[in-house]
Amino acid sequence: MIREDEFASAAATGNVEHVGMLLQDGVDVNAVNRFGRTPLQVMMMGNTAVARLLLENGANPNVSDHSTGTTPLHDAAREGFLDTVKLLIQFQADISVKDYRSRRPIDLAQENGHLNVVYFLESL
Amino acid sequence: MAQDAAVQYEPVAEIGGGAYGTVYKARDRQSGQFVALKSVRVQTDQDGLPLSTVREVALLKRLEQFDHPNVVKLMDVCATLRTDHETKVTLVFEHVDQDLKTYLDKAPSPGLPASQIQDLMQQLMCGLAFLHSNCIIHRDLKPENILVTSRGQVKLADFGLARIYSCHMALTPVVVTLWYRAPEVLLQSTYATPVDIWSTGCIFAEMFRRKPLFCGESEVDQLGKIFEVIGLPTEEDWPTDVTLSQRNFSPFSNRPITDFVPEISHQGADLLLEMLTFDPLRRISALNALDHLYFQEG
Numbered sequence: 001m002i003r004e005d006e007f008a009s010a011a012a013t014g015n016v017e018h019v020g021m022l023l024q025d026g027v028d029v030n031a032v033n034r035f036g037r038t039p040l041q042v043m044m045m046g047n048t049a050v051a052r053l054l055l056e057n058g059a060n061p062n063v064s065d066h067s068t069g070t071t072p073l074h075d076a077a078r079e080g081f082l083d084t085v086k087l088l089i090q091f092q093a094d095i096s097v098k099d100y101r102s103r104r105p106i107d108l109a110q111e112n113g114h115l116n117v118v119y120f121l122e123s124l
Numbered sequence: 125m126a127q128d129a130a131v132q133y134e135p136v137a138e139i140g141g142g143a144y145g146t147v148y149k150a151r152d153r154q155s156g157q158f159v160a161l162k163s164v165r166v167q168t169d170q171d172g173l174p175l176s177t178v179r180e181v182a183l184l185k186r187l188e189q190f191d192h193p194n195v196v197k198l199m200d201v202c203a204t205l206r207t208d209h210e211t212k213v214t215l216v217f218e219h220v221d222q223d224l225k226t227y228l229d230k231a232p233s234p235g236l237p238a239s240q241i242q243d244l245m246q247q248l249m250c251g252l253a254f255l256h257s258n259c260i261i262h263r264d265l266k267p268e269n270i271l272v273t274s275r276g277q278v279k280l281a282d283f284g285l286a287r288i289y290s291c292h293m294a295l296t297p298v299v300v301t302l303w304y305r306a307p308e309v310l311l312q313s314t315y316a317t318p319v320d321i322w323s324t325g326c327i328f329a330e331m332f333r334r335k336p337l338f339c340g341e342s343e344v345d346q347l348g349k350i351f352e353v354i355g356l357p358t359e360e361d362w363p364t365d366v367t368l369s370q371r372n373f374s375p376f377s378n379r380p381i382t383d384f385v386p387e388i389s390h391q392g393a394d395l396l397l398e399m400l401t402f403d404p405l406r407r408i409s410a411l412n413a414l415d416h417l418y419f420q421e422g
């Protein structure tokens with residue numbers, strides 16, 4: 001596995017130690033894997049430790065999926081992970097961004113019944 | 125079976141690579157949701173897929189009709205012909221973006237409240253009772269294979285291709301991560317559904333301890349660590365179909381389980397010991413565990 005793939009996989013499986021090691025080795029936090037996605041785009045959304053580590057090391061929270069227009073904030077909102085939603089916003093994630101179907105993160109939270117996320121996004 | 129997974133689902137990262145295939149996190153282009161793709165390559169002849177594969181898939185689909193809340197949903201099964209001799213079968217599961225390991229790690233100090241552990245255990249046992257009543261042994265239960273949604277709903281993953289067994293069949297000794305392995309698997313004796321109860325017992329203890337209960341470095345070391353806690357089994361309890369002798373181990377006597385799991389309640393400790401019973405035939409079943417007084421505490 002090439003390093004970018006290993007990095008994305010570590011983020012996707014929520015392996016904080018491995019993500020930290022690769023960052024220390026100097027891997028580019030915004031490099032894409034063989035599927036064209038950055039670690040932040042594929043990370044295990046419920047893993048706030050991984051999210052924080054990536055963001056603190058300069059991961060771009062406003063990168064959108066090239067086939068659906070989905071951003072990490074869309075994903076975190078749809079899955080209902082409020083902590084991750086808050087973190088992404090703290091690191092300047094755009095809350096008004098729309099995916100290719102014109103849905104904002106708040107719309108996805110609403111569709112999936114994550115009211116705590118809806119209330120939080122409304123309060124901003 | 126749908127024909128082409130590649131059109132509808134786009135892989136975004138590799139999340140697992142087992143003996144029989146690769147697991148990807150992927151996105152469903154239509155809904156925008158994540159899914160988990162598990163692909164297996166199977167040999168085919170002029171009659172198409174082998175009967176064993178067709179049966180496994182049929183069983184999984186049958187399970188799906190129960191729509192059990194504590195196992196991941198099988199959303200789709202696709203078969204793609206690769207060559208004349210090989211077909212790729214792709215199972216599409218709902219993807220849950222958090223595992224139990226993450227969930228435990230992120231609980232603020234001093235760890236999960238007792239009521240939350242009880243709730244997780246109840247859901248875990250329900251999922252397990254469901255699989256076992258359908259003659260499926262999970263065989264690889266560990267915190268990474270137990271998923272927890274943002275609403276706290278437990279869903280078992282990775283039972284997909286667990287070999288379907290005819291209720292008392294002896295299976296080849298492989299599987300299960302060392303730390304959650306039952307003694308009968310470590311000893312390469314015959315095994316069945318009780319192996320999952322053992323693994324769940326280890327996980328139960330870990331929920332309180334916030335670190336694994338038995339961290340062995342080899343099969344023998346793992347057994348040694350187990351006996352330090354539950355005591356060395358007697359000669360009579362030792363399985364007869366194994367090569368490793370009971371006399372290879374120090375004569376530990378059992379210590380109170382609360383030495384290792386200090387926060388656990390009285391009923392919790394009782395259930396834990398029932399789960400960490402050496403003899404698989406005397407180990408509690410998932411169904412009986414659900415009736416244990418521990419689940420009535422409140």
Ligand SMILES: Nc1ncnc2c1ncn2[C@@H]1O[C@H](COP(=O)(O)OP(=O)(O)O)[C@@H](O)[C@H]1O
Nearest residue numbers: 139140141142147160217218219220268281282
């Ligand atoms: N439905 C799923 N949703 C989210 N993650 C999953 C899902 N299924 C599996 N995983 C993750 O992928 C990892 C590897 O998948 P698994 O099914 O265990 O395959 P294997 O053990 O054969 O590599 C698991 O440990 C788990 O963390």
Ligand SMILES: [Mg+2]
Nearest residue numbers: 140264269282
């Ligand atoms: Mg697995």
